Amino acid sequence: MSTSNRHLRRSRNDATAEAILLAALAAGEEATFVGLGDTVVPGLAWKSGAGKTSSRTSTASGANAGTLAERLAALGFVPGAMIAVESNTGRGPIIVNIRGARVAIGRGQAGKMLVRRKGVAR
Amino acid sequence: MSSSCHAPAAKQAVVRRPRGGTSCHGPSPVLTPGAQLHIALVGRPNVGKSTIFNTLTGLSQHTGNWPGKTVDLAEGQVVAGGQIVRLVDLPGTYTIGAKTQGGHQVGIDEAVARDYVLEHRPDLLVAVVSALSLEQDLYLVGQLLSLPAPVMVALNMIDVARQNGIDVDHVLLAKRLGAPVVPLAATNPDDVNRLLGRMLEMVEEARAVEVGAQTAAGRALTGPCAKCPFAAGAVVAGPARGPVGDTPDDGATCGGTAGGTAGVRACPGGLFIPRPDVADPAAIYAWVDLVLDGVRKSAGRRHLDRQVDRILTHPELGMLFLMAILGLAFAITFGVGVPLQKLLATWLIAPIGQALRAVTGALPPWVGSLLVDGALGGAGIVITFLPVMGIFFAVMAVLEDIGYMARAAVVMDRFMHKLGLHGKSFLPLFLGFGCNVPAVMGTRTIESKRGRILTTLLTPLVPCSARLTVVNFMAASFFGVWAALVVWGSIGLNIVMVAVLGVILSRTILRDPEGGELVMELPAYHRPSPRVIGYLLWFKLKSFLNRAGTVIVVASVILWALAYFPGGSLEHSFLASVGKLLEPVGRLAGLDWRLLVAALASFVAKENALAALAVVFGVGNGSGATLVEAIRHGVPPAAALSFLTLVMLFIPCLATVTVMHQELKSKAWTAFGVLMLLIVSFAMAAGVYRVALLFS
Numbered sequence: 001m002s003t004s005n006r007h008l009r010r011s012r013n014d015a016t017a018e019a020i021l022l023a024a025l026a027a028g029e030e031a032t033f034v035g036l037g038d039t040v041v042p043g044l045a046w047k048s049g050a051g052k053t054s055s056r057t058s059t060a061s062g063a064n065a066g067t068l069a070e071r072l073a074a075l076g077f078v079p080g081a082m083i084a085v086e087s088n089t090g091r092g093p094i095i096v097n098i099r100g101a102r103v104a105i106g107r108g109q110a111g112k113m114l115v116r117r118k119g120v121a122r
Numbered sequence: 123m124s125s126s127c128h129a130p131a132a133k134q135a136v137v138r139r140p141r142g143g144t145s146c147h148g149p150s151p152v153l154t155p156g157a158q159l160h161i162a163l164v165g166r167p168n169v170g171k172s173t174i175f176n177t178l179t180g181l182s183q184h185t186g187n188w189p190g191k192t193v194d195l196a197e198g199q200v201v202a203g204g205q206i207v208r209l210v211d212l213p214g215t216y217t218i219g220a221k222t223q224g225g226h227q228v229g230i231d232e233a234v235a236r237d238y239v240l241e242h243r244p245d246l247l248v249a250v251v252s253a254l255s256l257e258q259d260l261y262l263v264g265q266l267l268s269l270p271a272p273v274m275v276a277l278n279m280i281d282v283a284r285q286n287g288i289d290v291d292h293v294l295l296a297k298r299l300g301a302p303v304v305p306l307a308a309t310n311p312d313d314v315n316r317l318l319g320r321m322l323e324m325v326e327e328a329r330a331v332e333v334g335a336q337t338a339a340g341r342a343l344t345g346p347c348a349k350c351p352f353a354a355g356a357v358v359a360g361p362a363r364g365p366v367g368d369t370p371d372d373g374a375t376c377g378g379t380a381g382g383t384a385g386v387r388a389c390p391g392g393l394f395i396p397r398p399d400v401a402d403p404a405a406i407y408a409w410v411d412l413v414l415d416g417v418r419k420s421a422g423r424r425h426l427d428r429q430v431d432r433i434l435t436h437p438e439l440g441m442l443f444l445m446a447i448l449g450l451a452f453a454i455t456f457g458v459g460v461p462l463q464k465l466l467a468t469w470l471i472a473p474i475g476q477a478l479r480a481v482t483g484a485l486p487p488w489v490g491s492l493l494v495d496g497a498l499g500g501a502g503i504v505i506t507f508l509p510v511m512g513i514f515f516a517v518m519a520v521l522e523d524i525g526y527m528a529r530a531a532v533v534m535d536r537f538m539h540k541l542g543l544h545g546k547s548f549l550p551l552f553l554g555f556g557c558n559v560p561a562v563m564g565t566r567t568i569e570s571k572r573g574r575i576l577t578t579l580l581t582p583l584v585p586c587s588a589r590l591t592v593v594n595f596m597a598a599s600f601f602g603v604w605a606a607l608v609v610w611g612s613i614g615l616n617i618v619m620v621a622v623l624g625v626i627l628s629r630t631i632l633r634d635p636e637g638g639e640l641v642m643e644l645p646a647y648h649r650p651s652p653r654v655i656g657y658l659l660w661f662k663l664k665s666f667l668n669r670a671g672t673v674i675v676v677a678s679v680i681l682w683a684l685a686y687f688p689g690g691s692l693e694h695s696f697l698a699s700v701g702k703l704l705e706p707v708g709r710l711a712g713l714d715w716r717l718l719v720a721a722l723a724s725f726v727a728k729e730n731a732l733a734a735l736a737v738v739f740g741v742g743n744g745s746g747a748t749l750v751e752a753i754r755h756g757v758p759p760a761a762a763l764s765f766l767t768l769v770m771l772f773i774p775c776l777a778t779v780t781v782m783h784q785e786l787k788s789k790a791w792t793a794f795g796v797l798m799l800l801i802v803s804f805a806m807a808a809g810v811y812r813v814a815l816l817f818s
Contacts, residue, residue, distance in 0.1 A: 071569070071641060073403035074216035074261055080404070086428055091437045092536045093545070093640055099257035099407075102424065104435070104532045106544055106640035 020117060023094060023110035025085045031115035033081040033098075036069055068109070075103055083115060159207040159325055160242070162271075164235050165250035166262055167214035167567075168645045170278040170308040172196075174250060175211040176657040177314040195238075203322050212238055216258070218265040239269045245325045247271045248317075253283035253290050253305075254646050256418060260410045261403070263299065272328040273301045276317055281307040282648045286426075289419045298413045309651040427647055431529065440533040447526070448552070451517040455556070455587070459510035463591075466509065471502040491686060492679065500678025503588075503727045504671045507557075510587045511666055512659065514556035519658035522549075525645040535640045541621060542628020543568075544640040547577040551620070554584030558778040559670045560662045562785055572634035576627055578782055579795045582774035583620045585613055588728035589770055595732055599750035600762050608763070612770050619771060619802065670727075670777035677726040677776050685723070685737070692737045697722065711768065711808040712761035712815075721768050726776055731769050760814035767810045771803035 019034045076099035077083075086102065088094040093104040105113070165171040179198025196211040218236040239247060249266050251259035266273050277292055296303035304320050306313035433439050475494045482490035521527055530552075531545030538547050550564035558581055565577045585593070590613075597608040628634070685697045692698055700722065701708075701715035708718045716738035723734035732749070739752035753762070773796045774782065783792040 068569075068639060068641065071216050075258055075641070075643065076261075076407065078404040078407050081407070087432065087435065089437050092435075093532050093642075095431065095435065095532070095644065101255045101258050102427065102431075102644040104528070104535075104545075104640060104642045104644055106535055106539070108539070109639035109641060 018116070019114045021111050022083070022085075022096070022105070022113040022115050023088070023107060025088060025094075025115065025117065027085050027087050030082060030084045030118040032118060033077050033079060033083055034114040034116055035079055036072070037112055037114045072113075075099075075101060077113070082118070158205045159246075159322070160210070160244045161207055161246045161248060161321055161325070162210045162212055162235075162238060162242075162244040163248050163250055164212045164262070164266060165214060166216055166252075166255070166259055168643065169214075169250050169252040169255070169259060171211065171214065171250040173308040173651075173654050173657070174248075174276060174278070174314055174317065175209060177308065177311055177653070178318060179209055200318065202318055205322070207318075207322070210238070210244070215262070217262060218269070235266070236269060239271050244271055245328065246321060247273045248276055248321060249273055250276045250278055250308075252279045253277055253288055254279050254286065254424075255643070256290065256414060257407075257410055258643075260413055261406055263301075264406050264409050264413075267299070267301065272324060273299075274321060274324050275299060275301055275303040276308075277303050277305040278308045279646075279648075280305045281309075282646055286424050286646065287420055291417050291419060295413070295417045298417065309653060311653070424646060427644070430647060431644065434526070434529045435532045437533070437536070440529065444530050444533050447521065447530075451514065451521075452555070454517055455510060455514040456590075459513045459587075460591075462509035463506045466506045467502065471498065471506065474498060475502075488686060488690070492682060495686075496679040496682030497675060499682065499730075499733060500675035500727070503678070503729045504667070504674055507588060507729070508663065508666075511556050512663055514587065515553075515560070515662040516655065516659050518553060518556070519655045519662070520650050522658060523648075523650045523654050525647045528642060528644050531640070531642060532644070541576075541580070541624030542632065542634065543573055543576060543624065546640065546642060547573060550577055551581060551584055554581045554586060555590075556587055557666050557670070558582050558584065558586050558774060559781050560665050562778060562781045563665055565785060570634055572632050575786060575791055576624065576632045576634075578786055579627065579791070579798065580620050580624055582778055582782075582795070582799060583616050583623065583771065585616050585770055586728065588775070592724075592728055592731050592769055593766055596753075596762065596766050599753060600757075600759065608766070612766055615767065615806070616770055619806070623798070623802070669781055670775075673777045673780055674727045674775075678730070681723060681726050681730070685719075685734075692719070692734075698738075707804075710811075711764045711804060712758070712811040713764060713768070713807070714761075717757065717761065717765045717768075721765065721772055724769050724772060724775070728769065728772075728775055758818070760811055760818050763814045764807045764811035768803050768807035771799060771806055773799045773803070 020031075021037075022031070025031055081098060084097040086095040086097055091107070093106050094110050095102060095104050097103075163171050163175055175196065175198065178200050195213070198209050198211075200207045200209055212235050215235050238244075247266055247269065249259075249263045251263060263273070263275060275296070277290065277295070280290065283290065290305070292303045292305045302320060302324055304317050306317055308314060434443055475498055478493045478498060479490050482493060518527075521530075527549050531548055533545075534548040535545030538544050541547075546568050547565070549567070550561050552561075553564050554561035561581045561584065562578055565574045565581070568574045568577055593609055593612045597605040597612075601608045681697075685692045685695045687695060689695055689698075697719050698715065701719040704718050705713075705715045708714065713721070716735075719738055720731045720734040724731035735753060736749045739749065739756055757765070773779070779792065779796060782795060783789065786792055786795075
């Protein structure tokens with residue numbers, strides 16, 4: 001009933017949708033968050049320029065390892081969370097709405113976040 | 123309820139029971155003696171925590187180092203209800219940082235809240251949350267509730283939330299959390315004072331509960347209560363879906379606990395507090411959803427923000443807007459600030475100097491020179507730069523308070539990536555145009571350590587207002603019609619060097635595979651609050667005055683001594699000897715000993731380069747020549763260009779080096795930064811000289 005709850009409720013056809021990268025979503029699309037992926041899954045729809053960061057990405061180690069994942073989780077990026085893409089211009093950060101917060105995510109990072117497309121909102 | 127009075131900014135000896143707002147700051151925030159209550163503010167960045175803190179503590183706050191930690195805590199005092207309240211502002215944090223499996227900390231600021239509470243046991247934790255980002259804020263609150271301290275929730279930005287169509291039932295929320303919730307608009311001092319009253323009440327209540335019972339009950343409550351309808355752990359670790367509809371809201375079910383008593387966190391809504399060992403974010407968010415169900419009646423979509431951001435974060439339009447805004451900031455700063463600066467120099471500093479000379483006329487000549495050229499010279503620089511810096515930082519503070527700076531970070535992110543940084547580094551770097559000192563301090567907002575180091579190392583390459591003054595003067599007096607070209611060329615060279623060094627460092631010694639990504643919440647746009655802007659401005663100016671002011675005056679006196687003794691004039695001084703010693707090297711860049719001395723003098727404050735030039739070229743020795751004429755006769759254009767390049771890129775001023783050391787907390791990195799600029803500036807000066815010779 002309340003909007004906060006709506007974000008949580010998992011879609012029934014989640015399992016059937018293919019996991020894609022957040023960077024591949026267009027403005028207005030909604031998706032559920034799947035998780036962080038360090039490696040790029042081949043054959044995914046890429047926007048131009050989105051892929052360049054992936055090649056030099058290595059698995060983080062050391063004291064910084066938890067930080068980014070931890071912050072993303074704190075912002076609401078936990079598996080099953082609803083994400084609405086507000087803007088994705090193909091260059092620069094993409095802006096998403098998650099749990100009422102508007103979050104700018106660098107393109108490189110958006111290329112490491114796996115989501116399942118839900119459909120076009122409004 | 124309780125009246126508050128702002129403690130004055132006096133920092134004096136320790137007083138046991140100060141009356142009427144005497145402040146007694148100890149050397150560290152954890153050692154403030156005399157305080158009777160100890161309250162800590164916790165919250166995520168951008169929820170208005172600092173606004174509440176600033177409003178309560180006024181200008182009496184100070185930052186201190188927490189012994190054994192690498193973070194600074196802001197601390198201040200409030201005298202209210204006849205008690206001295208020690209208020210600690212914990213750094214903005216997204217989570218209290220559940221220890222990871224390896225046992226190491228999760229982020230620089232993340233574990234601070236938890237460690238602080240465990241080590242220092244505050245009487246009350248005030249969790250500042252924003253009505254605009256309740257879900258993320260409650261994620262933190264859920265974790266705070268598991269800590270052994272009473273928690274109160276300050277529900278901020280209810281005004282902005284209402285404008286956005288968001289309506290929060292704070293009574294129900296308080297019931298669900300088992301903690302008081304005080305709705306307020308932090309920009310309204312009355313609201314903040316009401317919050318203070320509630321804070322004191324709650325501490326009273328918490329103290330009324332027997333200490334033993336409190337800790338026992340607290341411990342018992344961190345786990346599920348046996349009488350609750352929920353099965354043990356159902357909320358804590360269970361699936362997202364819970365029997366929300368069945369949740370009793372009347373507080374009757376959990377009779378076994380001291381329900382409603384502050385300090386003891388009962389579960390009146392039938393909702394458990396996440397256990398401290400719960401580290402699963404999904405479980406905490408499941409709890410958040412249960413707590414919020416029905417609490418937030420309508421969640422606004424922030425339509426206006428989205429519409430505005432369509433333009434302001436657009437790759438091209440946003441960039442155009444950013445350039446226009448920054449151009450405007452510069453125009454205001456230098457259009458208004460520079461004339462003010464000149465007025466101050468003419469009508470304040472010059473008369474004081476004359477008066478000092480007159481007074482010390484009967485004394486040995488070095489006394490007058492010490493006072494006027496040494497002490498007043500340094501103080502004059504500090505004072506005359508205040509208007510320029512004040513205006514620049516006021517404009518920046520307005521942009522920050524409105525919420526625009528996060529959008530600037532989004533627009534610049536692409537470009538900052540090329541330097542191995544991300545958008546958040548843009549603001550500190552840009553602040554550098556005003557003064558490098560607050561700019562270096564501004565790097566704290568960058569999460570990754572390498573990103574912070576890299577930004578700190580690059581900041582001194584941003585030409586500060588003092589260097590812009592030097593380049594303006596030199597260009598105008600030397601290059602006539604070419605002046606504008608020289609000025610923009612110099613600034614351009616500096617920016618190019620920021621890029622070049624950024625690219626090199628980020629691909630070599632400062633590679634940062636993880637930290638280089640932007641993940642940033644966009645704060646809601648809101649009307650600027652003069653109060654908040656006033657504080658932002660005051661703290662930036664204070665940091666300049668505190669850190670740069672003293673250093674500049676002291677260093678100016680020392681420099682004066684080096685330039686005066688043993689011969690009684692600069693030509694026959696230690697400094698001149700050093701300059702002459704270095705001259706063979708300087709020749710590579712076309713610089714004679716006089717220009718080298720002027721460059722060295724700029725280490726104290728960049729502005730000093732001009733004053734030193736005036737001295738070495740004998741201006742004011744009765745020859746009647748102005749500095750412009752003297753330099754024109756004494757320095758060939760190629761050497762002048764070389765000198766400008768050297769000063770623009772030269773090692774940071776002493777105040778900046780001091781702050782770099784404080785922020786980097788590393789002698790090695792500070793030394794590296796200084797050496798790097800020494801080499802780069804001289805190499806570039808030599809290069810410019812050689813090229814200029816070809817054309818002259």
